[in-house]
Amino acid sequence: MNRPDLLGRTGPADTGPARVPGPLRLVQPDASIVARIDHAAITHNLRVLRRHARTPLLAVVKADGFGHGAIAVARTALAAGAEWLGVATVDEALDLRRGGITAPILAWLVDPWVDLDAAVAARVTLSCPNVPTLESVLAAVRRTGTPAEVHLEVDTGMARGGCAREDWPELCRRAAQVQYLGPVTVTGVWSHLGSASTPGWRAVARPHRAFVAAVELARGEGLAPSVLHLANTAATLAHPQAAFDLARCGAGVYGIDTVTGRPHGLRPALRLTTRVTQLRRVGAGVGVSYDHAYVTPRATTLALLPAGYADGVPRALSAGGTVTLGGTRRPVVGAVSMDQLVVDVGDAPVQLGDEAVLLGDPAAGEPGVGEWAALADELPHEILTGLGRRVVRRHVGVPA
Numbered sequence: 278m279n280r281p282d283l284l285g286r287t288g289p290a291d292t293g294p295a296r297v298p299g300p301l302r303l304v305q306p307d308a309s310i311v312a313r314i315d316h317a318a319i320t321h322n323l324r325v326l327r328r329h330a331r332t333p334l335l336a337v338v339k340a341d342g343f344g345h346g347a348i349a350v351a352r353t354a355l356a357a358g359a360e361w362l363g364v365a366t367v368d369e370a371l372d373l374r375r376g377g378i379t380a381p382i383l384a385w386l387v388d389p390w391v392d393l394d395a396a397v398a399a400r401v402t403l404s405c406p407n408v409p410t411l412e413s414v415l416a417a418v419r420r421t422g423t424p425a426e427v428h429l430e431v432d433t434g435m436a437r438g439g440c441a442r443e444d445w446p447e448l449c450r451r452a453a454q455v456q457y458l459g460p461v462t463v464t465g466v467w468s469h470l471g472s473a474s475t476p477g478w479r480a481v482a483r484p485h486r487a488f489v490a491a492v493e494l495a496r497g498e499g500l501a502p503s504v505l506h507l508a509n510t511a512a513t514l515a516h517p518q519a520a521f522d523l524a525r526c527g528a529g530v531y532g533i534d535t536v537t538g539r540p541h542g543l544r545p546a547l548r549l550t551t552r553v554t555q556l557r558r559v560g561a562g563v564g565v566s567y568d569h570a571y572v573t574p575r576a577t578t579l580a581l582l583p584a585g586y587a588d589g590v591p592r593a594l595s596a597g598g599t600v601t602l603g604g605t606r607r608p609v610v611g612a613v614s615m616d617q618l619v620v621d622v623g624d625a626p627v628q629l630g631d632e633a634v635l636l637g638d639p640a641a642g643e644p645g646v647g648e649w650a651a652l653a654d655e656l657p658h659e660i661l662t663g664l665g666r667r668v669v670r671r672h673v674g675v676p677a
């Protein structure tokens with residue numbers, strides 16, 4: 278049977294169903310890939326975390342809010358009851374202030390050589406893991422005439438950031454002196470947990486002990502920190518006793534449950550969609566994309582989606598990845614390229630402009646960030662923070 282091709286022309290007979298594009302809904306040219314950020318999900322996740330935390334909550338919005346949009350997430354998190362915001366860099370903190378956020382902000386990667394005047398003037402709480410950073414805060418306080426609050430970071434076993442145990446007494450001593458020299462107040466002591474994902478106190482017992490000892494030593498040096506904090510999402514959910522005065526939650530805010538084998542009903546806040554931009558009917562034995570790693574086993578329809586690894590779609594999806602098209606999971610075939618990928622839709626009546634769900638809600642049978650992460654041997658965090666600049670964020674369910 279002859280059927281019209283995509284341009285309406287009648288061509289040779291083919292085995293697939295007729296596929297004439299309907300009228301296309303025009304969208305903005307920048308919207309090839311859309312990340313819909315669901316603030317109702319963020320609000321829900323905050324509620325779950327707060328229920329477990331039993332302490333005030335700090336929402337981590339570093340790395341542009343794990344790729345969701347730092348300022349928008351910050352506003353929703355604060356509206357949902359978070360009392361603090363946490364970022365890595367001073368620049369991220371200043372971006373929040375420029376966005377009109379007045380809540381307490383902790384920045385925890387403060388380089389000692391960075392000019393901290395703006396951060397001090399903007400009342401950003403600065404983390405100090407060593408004496409040079411503390412001196413840098415003191416210098417900024419003197420230049421600006423603005424008092425500063427600092428949280429001292431101690432290493433409790435990760436050997437990553439934070440003051441090493443052997444240097445901790447010196448840092449505390451100098452901090453106690455600095456408190457007299459200028460209006461610099463040590464209001465907090467904190468540390469980070471390297472592995473809190475396993476239920477059972479054993480997972481956090483050692484760093485917890487080391488943290489308590491570090492706080493005692495700080496108090497012995499005359500410091501009076503009132504905000505002690507150690508817990509991340511996993512600890513907040515599985516070991517709330519480790520939260521002390523503040524639970525610092527990142528992953529959970531965005532719906533990533535980091536506790537092994539024990540779901541807490543967190544909801545993904547990001548939905549990544551795109552649209553079919555090309556369709557081609559091919560016969561059996563056709564090699565697809567670079568190096569023809571996939572060869573069609575039968576006559577089929579190939580749908581092109583304008584999303585690739587530059588947008589954050591891992592190349593690992595080339596083998597085993599799926600997208601949801603027309604309510605059905607369809608395999609990604611051939612190599613994921615920088616800007617595009619191909620999906621084998623078989624004989625389904627897919628049309629140009631049909632929406633494809635790249636990342637959705639696994640509870641509804643859609644591909645989830647955990648699935649991508651498993652295929653790519655990455656963390657869900659890497660997937661979310663790796664979404665590219667072409668992905669347009671659309672915020673829905675923003676609290677009034």
Ligand SMILES: Cc1ncc(COP(=O)(O)O)c(C=O)c1O
Nearest residue numbers: 337469509510525526527528529
């Ligand atoms: C210092 C610090 N605290 C807390 C968090 C939050 O950890 P999680 O994302 O596991 O909740 C992070 C990372 O996100 C962090 O770097």
